Amino acid sequence: MGNQDFPQDIQEPGTGMQFITNLPLRHRIGKIWVLFFQLAMVIGIAALAALILNIVNDSTGYMAYTAKIDPLDLTGGRPLESLTSEELNQILVENTTINRYKTIFKEKPLEEWSQPELLEAVVRDVVKLTVLKTWSFTESLKGIARLRQELIELKPKEGPDASFLYKTWITSRFLSSPQNSDPLLAGLKTAILGSLWIIGITLLFAIPIGIGAAIYLEEFANQELWINKLIQTNINNLAAVPSIIYGMLGLTIFVRWLGPITSGSVFGVGDPNVVNGRTIFSGGLTLGLLVLPIVIINSQEAIRAVPSSLRQAGYGLGATKLQTIWAHVLPNAIPGILTGTILALSRAFGETAPLIVVGVSTFITVDPSNVFSQFTSLPAQIYQWTAKPQDVWRNLAAAAIIALMVLLLALNALAIFLRNKYSKEY
Amino acid sequence: MAEISVISNSQTDTIDLRKKHRLGESLVGGFLFFCGVLSVGTTIFIVYILFRETRLFFQFPEVTVFDFLTKTKWEPAINEFGIWPLLTATLLTTTIAMAVALPLGLFVAIYLSEYASSRTRNFLKPILEILAGIPTVVYGYFALTFITPILRGIFGDDIVQIYNTGSAGIAMGILILPMVATMTEDALNSVPRSLREAGYALGATKLEVATKVVVPAALSGIAAAVLVGISRAIGETMIVAIAAGSGSNFTLNPFIGAETMTGYIVRISGGDLSYDTLDYDSIYAIAFLLFMITLGLNLISQQVVRRFREKYE
Numbered sequence: 001m002g003n004q005d006f007p008q009d010i011q012e013p014g015t016g017m018q019f020i021t022n023l024p025l026r027h028r029i030g031k032i033w034v035l036f037f038q039l040a041m042v043i044g045i046a047a048l049a050a051l052i053l054n055i056v057n058d059s060t061g062y063m064a065y066t067a068k069i070d071p072l073d074l075t076g077g078r079p080l081e082s083l084t085s086e087e088l089n090q091i092l093v094e095n096t097t098i099n100r101y102k103t104i105f106k107e108k109p110l111e112e113w114s115q116p117e118l119l120e121a122v123v124r125d126v127v128k129l130t131v132l133k134t135w136s137f138t139e140s141l142k143g144i145a146r147l148r149q150e151l152i153e154l155k156p157k158e159g160p161d162a163s164f165l166y167k168t169w170i171t172s173r174f175l176s177s178p179q180n181s182d183p184l185l186a187g188l189k190t191a192i193l194g195s196l197w198i199i200g201i202t203l204l205f206a207i208p209i210g211i212g213a214a215i216y217l218e219e220f221a222n223q224e225l226w227i228n229k230l231i232q233t234n235i236n237n238l239a240a241v242p243s244i245i246y247g248m249l250g251l252t253i254f255v256r257w258l259g260p261i262t263s264g265s266v267f268g269v270g271d272p273n274v275v276n277g278r279t280i281f282s283g284g285l286t287l288g289l290l291v292l293p294i295v296i297i298n299s300q301e302a303i304r305a306v307p308s309s310l311r312q313a314g315y316g317l318g319a320t321k322l323q324t325i326w327a328h329v330l331p332n333a334i335p336g337i338l339t340g341t342i343l344a345l346s347r348a349f350g351e352t353a354p355l356i357v358v359g360v361s362t363f364i365t366v367d368p369s370n371v372f373s374q375f376t377s378l379p380a381q382i383y384q385w386t387a388k389p390q391d392v393w394r395n396l397a398a399a400a401i402i403a404l405m406v407l408l409l410a411l412n413a414l415a416i417f418l419r420n421k422y423s424k425e426y
Numbered sequence: 427m428a429e430i431s432v433i434s435n436s437q438t439d440t441i442d443l444r445k446k447h448r449l450g451e452s453l454v455g456g457f458l459f460f461c462g463v464l465s466v467g468t469t470i471f472i473v474y475i476l477f478r479e480t481r482l483f484f485q486f487p488e489v490t491v492f493d494f495l496t497k498t499k500w501e502p503a504i505n506e507f508g509i510w511p512l513l514t515a516t517l518l519t520t521t522i523a524m525a526v527a528l529p530l531g532l533f534v535a536i537y538l539s540e541y542a543s544s545r546t547r548n549f550l551k552p553i554l555e556i557l558a559g560i561p562t563v564v565y566g567y568f569a570l571t572f573i574t575p576i577l578r579g580i581f582g583d584d585i586v587q588i589y590n591t592g593s594a595g596i597a598m599g600i601l602i603l604p605m606v607a608t609m610t611e612d613a614l615n616s617v618p619r620s621l622r623e624a625g626y627a628l629g630a631t632k633l634e635v636a637t638k639v640v641v642p643a644a645l646s647g648i649a650a651a652v653l654v655g656i657s658r659a660i661g662e663t664m665i666v667a668i669a670a671g672s673g674s675n676f677t678l679n680p681f682i683g684a685e686t687m688t689g690y691i692v693r694i695s696g697g698d699l700s701y702d703t704l705d706y707d708s709i710y711a712i713a714f715l716l717f718m719i720t721l722g723l724n725l726i727s728q729q730v731v732r733r734f735r736e737k738y739e
Contacts, residue, residue, distance in 0.1 A: 026634070029633065030631045030632055030633035034541060034633070037537035039533075040533030041538075044554055047557065048553065055564070055567070208461075210461075213465060217462055220455060230466060231462045231465060234465055235465050236728075240657060240721075241720065242658075243661070244663045244713070247695070248476070248710065251695065322451050322455075350561025350563070352562065352563045352663075357695040379561050383563050383667070386668055405560070408560075408561070
């Protein structure tokens with residue numbers, strides 16, 4: 001192919017003169033192209049850096065707000081979030097009318113209120129805080145004076161009276177509060193719990209079946225038989241099916257056809273408000289089907305890497321096939337299987353589209369309590385916040401992305417650790 | 427005599443050395459077979475469901491297959507179901523993504539495989555692979571909050587809309603870059619060393635060996651990488667759902683919003699939709715087309731590798 005081009009470059013073979021005159025030019029061209037190759041690498045790394053910096057940049061910065069009462073005046077300079085339930089209640093007593101106070105505690109008595117709930121009540125009924133605009137970290141470097149000018153141009157009415165607060169959006173309160181329609185009180189707890197529940201179901205479904213299929217294909221299947229060839233080709237093709245198609249599969253089978261089972265109504269359990277099958281159970285199974293090919297392919301590679309001498313030794317001692325697999329093949333393949341499974345898991349963790357198709361709730365504040373609960377997941381929450389028009393939700397999305405990436409990083413680090421710790425050389 | 431009696435005694439209860447039938451073993455074997463077959467079941471169900479609902483979609487009097495495949499207007503509200511606006515938006519984002527991922531991926535692969543020392547490679551490759559592990563929803567955020575403002579800064583706010591296919595395509599290209607680079611690098615690495623040595627022996631420079639010997643020899647692998655990359659880009663959902671805008675738009679302008687096939691599916695299914703309506707069934711028709719395109723591309727890429735691979739043994 002291409003190697004035939006070479007003789008044509010040297011037009012007069014034998015003289016050698018042209019070769020010598022061309023040589024510096026060819027070397028120079030070579031050097032220039034190396035720069036391009038390196039540049040491509042630099043662009044790739046720069047993109048990664050830009051992506052991360054952009055998120056960090058958006059997760060902290062100034063916020064302009066108007067409030068009926070400045071929360072800092074209310075507490076004497078302490079952040080509102082750090083107050084105890086008693087102090088929050090005291091603020092409510094002092095700053096609301098008796099009737100309003102009674103309405104707040106009509107549904108349940110004061111003792112049953114958690115600190116975040118009281119905080120929400122204070123912000124809603126006393127502070128009456130509205131976020132006007134938020135800025136990223138780099139924008140905040142301009143200083144409050146310039147930002148105020150920007151704000152006045154944008155909102156001439158509220159701008160002059162607005163207060164400024166430097167806010168880091170990712171806080172422990174953010175991670176441990178449930179969803180809320182107020183951006184200052186909204187948290188990730190509902191989404192994180194939803195994600196963990198879903199991943200739990202995905203694991204319970206995909207690991208046994210994935211490893212089982214891998215053992216079958218590697219240890220039992222006659223590779224020449226048409227059905228086994230079909231299974232293998234099929235698994236390779238399934239790994240390349242777009243994730244949204246799995247979402248539609250889940251929507252049709254688990255939500256629509258198996259709705260009575262996935263909503264728990266068959267077992268008489270589950271949330272009576274959930275009449276359809278848009279539950280954690282459906283979402284987990286959908287993701288389970290999605291990662292199944294990945295688990296199978298990775299497990300197959302791990303099983304294949306176990307040397308056949310180990311199997312022969314097992315058979316030589318009179319072990320049955322199953323005993324050999326259970327006692328010799330699997331223990332040696334487990335590190336590889338584990339690594340592959342964790343990588344599949346982190347894929348499932350970041351998957352958004354299938355869950356949206358299966359049906360994440362757009363707004364739930366109740367933590368999921370069992371597999372038949374409605375759910376939202378961390379990536380889905382990021383998507384919903386990013387899609388909102390007000391820029392304050394973008395800051396929350398950035399903070400949520402940081403939480404997601406840290407979780408994924410931890411999972412991947414675990415995979416690398418396990419691989420290094422248990423990998424054996426034969 | 428005593429000895430003989432021992433032998434005859436033991437003959438009455440001989441140890442049967444034939445393979446015993448063990449029920450447990452067969453049961454577990456059966457279960458393992460079921461696990462393997464389940465994946466085939468998944469494929470069958472995908473095809474069956476998509477086909478079934480697509481047929482239902484075309485049984486509505488408002489739609490015909492011909493209109494679906496030829497009309498250039500997708501307005502479910504007024505019963506216009508022509509796939510082309512969604513398809514062109516998908517093709518547009520895919521083209522932009524490949525315009526980013528293909529040259530960058532190829533260059534990165536050549537650099538890693540031919541130029542970088544093994545120490546540099548071991549350092550750089552994991553960094554690149556982080557890019558592939560980042561959830562796509564994060565890329566969507568990146569496209570909307572980073573790439574779009576840059577595009578607007580370069581071309582002007584009145585030309586570039588907030589939601590545009592260009593930013594989505596670029597973000598998608600960055601997402602696919604590591605995949606194209608890794609597959610291409612594997613292909614380049616599988617070219618035997620002797621071919622490179624032959625090139626050097628003929629007086630070729632390093633660049634000439636890389637571009638005129640190694641790359642052509644690995645062309646089938648590179649082509650497969652490109653096809654898989656395209657298939658990935660076509661099926662990519664969250665980036666376009668966030669950054670490419672909602673509402674179909676029959677255009678090839680990368681600076682204005684246009685909904686892709688996947689974007690439409692996510693938007694429609696994300697809302698409250700009731701079963702067996704036109705809207706509901708329309709997402710299956712689109713998914714069917716999507717499935718066919720990606721499956722076709724994957725099968726072609728497997729064929730390309732099989733048919734055009736140059737073997738050096």
